[in-house]
Amino acid sequence: MSQVLNSTNDRLWLKDSHQKRSNRSVELGKQTIDLLIEKRIPVTYTNIANYSKEIDTEGKGIHQNTIRTNEQLLEYYKQHSLTYK
Known part of the structure; x- marks a missing residue:
């Protein structure tokens, strides 16, 4: 009963x-x-969320962690945030 998983x-x-x-x-x-x-x-982060x-x-918005984990968005945030350290 073993299965062969196709990882390709x-x-x-x-x-x-x-x-x-x-x-x-x-x-x-x-x-x-x-x-x-x-x-x-x-x-x-809070204001953006x-x-x-x-x-x-869609009314969903984005989560604060999305800003932290998305490299492009994090760089844009760093450029414009006065509170980023």
Whole structure:
């Protein structure tokens, strides 16, 4: 009753799905950061998470950890945050 697992399966659909979500997070995060700057609100993880829900068409927004784990979004955050150390 042993199974042979095929580890060569690249699961392209999964990579494609992950890339779409990552791109969505970057775009939504950048839009939110730009909005915060425009409204003169401090660019913090919490503010980004809260305001992203308001401008997201799906109403989901992005989580604070998404900013920390997404390299592109983290770099954009570092450039515009006055509170980042």
